[in-house]
Amino acid sequence: MDEEQRAILLESATRFPTPEGVKLSYGTSGFRADASILSSTVFRVGILAALRSLKTQSVIGLMITASHNEVSDNGIKIADPSGGMLTQEWEPFADTLANAIDAQDLVRLIVEFAKKENIPFGGVHSAQVLLGRDTRPSGESLMEAARQGINSIVGAVAIDMGVLTTPQLHWMVRGRNKGMKASEPDYYEQLSNSFGCLMDLIPKEMAALAMDEKLTVDGANGVGGEKLEELKKLLNGLVIQVRNDGKEGGVLNEGVGADYVQKEKVVPCSFGPNDVGLRCASLDGDADRLVYFHVLSKSNNKIDLVDGDKILSLFALYIKEQLGILTKKEDEEVNNDYRVRLGVVQTAYANGASTDYLKHLGLEVIFTHTGVKYLHEKAAEYDIGIYFEANGHGTILFSEHFVCWLEAKKNELASISTDLEMQKAALRLLAVSNLINQAVGDALSGLLLVEAILRHMGWSIQKWSELYQDLPSRQLKVKVADRTAVITANAETVVVKPPGLQEAINAETAKYPQGRSFIRPSGTEDVIRVYAEASTQESADSLAKSVAQHVDHFLGFGSS
Ligand code: G16
Secondary structure, eight states, rough: OOOOHHHHHHHHTTTSOTTTTTOOOOOOBBEEEEGGGHHHHHHHHHHHHHHHHHHTTSEEEEEOOOTTTTTTEEEEEEEEESSBBBBBGGHHHHHHHHHHHHHHHHHHHHHHHHHHHTTOOOTSSEEEEEEOSSOOOOEEEEEEEEHHHHSSSTTEEEEEEEEHHHHHHHHHHHHHHOOOSSSHHHHHHHHHHHHHHHHHTTTHHHHHHHOOOEEEEEOOTSHHHHHHHHHHTTTOOOOEEOOOOSSSSSOOSSSSSHHHHHHOOBOOTTTOGGBBBBEEEEEOTTTOOOEEEEESSSSOEEEEOOOOHHHHHHHHHHHHHHHHTTTTTTTTTTTOOOOOOEEEEEEEOOOOOHHHHHTTTTEEEEESSHHHHHHHHTTTTTTEEEEETSOEEEEEEEEEHHHHHHHHHHHHHHHHHOOOOHHHHHHHHHHHHSSSSSSSSHHHHHHHHHHHHHHHTOOOHHHTTSSSSSOEEEEEEEOOGGGGOOOOTTTEEEESSSSTHHHHHHHHTTSSSTTTEEEEEEESSSEEEEEOOOOSHHHHHHHHHHHHHHHHHHHHHOOO
16 A cells, blocks of 8 residues: 555544444444444445455445434445345454554554455556445435545545435446446336236236235335335336335334334334225335235234245245246257256244245255345355345345346247247246346335236235245344343354353243244344244243343343
């Protein structure tokens, strides 16, 4: 690093001192905390993004968002050249950088790391970082901090993309690096065109059914609502009404949004007795999660939740059906010797009934840690990898090799086969690969795929929900003195530390038929999460409560 670069870094870093006594760590999807203490972290992540761009000679993305967290929080997610999350290899550097004690220390760490990674300084190469933010009030000033971080690396350019959903930014990063058109209008065009294509391919007998075209969407008072308003203008055959779009004074994620609906299993604000039976969906604060629900009764606020596991099951069923048609053996003229590898990825939060259902379909089901970065990585090992967390975060990945095969197959079928069904199956799979976000879980593209598949199957939301019966479950949060004291193993299903806690959980679980429970430290909130499942809702509630009491006893502030 030359003197000029060092001087620029030192000068800019002194403008962003770290707050006293704060230690932040890179969590499930980046840094997240109360917005008031984040400026220096975001500034430093700006530097990291510029270095990552220099190293990879590709566009990198930075998204200012705290997704499902309360409005006073904020955070930063980093999109790697593929559009996926930052490589896990750089996470320790992100941690070290965020916690450097002062400007001198920061520059020393950067020099060391750049040397180890062979990162060229001095404007020899250029770097480009796309910046996006959600609708949080703290977003603008944190965006400025990120911009200053990026600009303190000579040759690096920050491009402000304004207010976006997180998946839009990831999609743009991936698109730019592939040399594709990747503006916001391009995003809407690609989604609406591929949705239109899937709708045109709906079997005639299903298209003739009088299906309910209306979908009511809870926008979590976040960015998703306004973006969906844009997208819906381009859609045919689907009528979307957005509520909780944030324009009517509602608070982001407060009593609204996918996280609230999935955890509490009650109607979000602005939904109520008049909505009984309607097909409804809920997005989270940055629109990377999606769940569906319908209101059960006029007399209470209960819903039937159709969560990420059921979205996964719907997608898996459809993909499997199309693959079955495409690779059927009867057509002698067509070469069907390619065995397509289809894999499904879940986490410990997946409802046991969903895993049984998927295995019953004959699918390969794999488990990873919580966090899309882990699920995404696993899913990418397949020709088609479908991953979803129960909380509604997920997508379907198509390998480049498989998409090429599919294109060739489509052309082959068009020229030699008279089997229209096979041709349509190839076209449907290609349309899905264009519709569903290949970079990261995306509520808007996921929603369009759900709608197209429901129409294809001729299913109402009620029919979809009956695919299998969820085992009753309950999730709780426990505030503890230090959540890093919990160490887990086996895809977060076993507590290794503190000693004795897992035995206590086992003893509680054994009391309930079909009981299952685990705990893990959240990587986005300062809490321990508790999950419990059992044969009745009362049992799941009671199991979760007793496990939470043990957590509090072992790690808490001594209230029990
Ligand atoms: C993020 C991650 C998800 C994860 C969620 C909760 O979602 O992207 O993969 O499930 O956090 O993580 P934790 O339980 O560690 O707090 P989002 O939508 O908040 O960005």
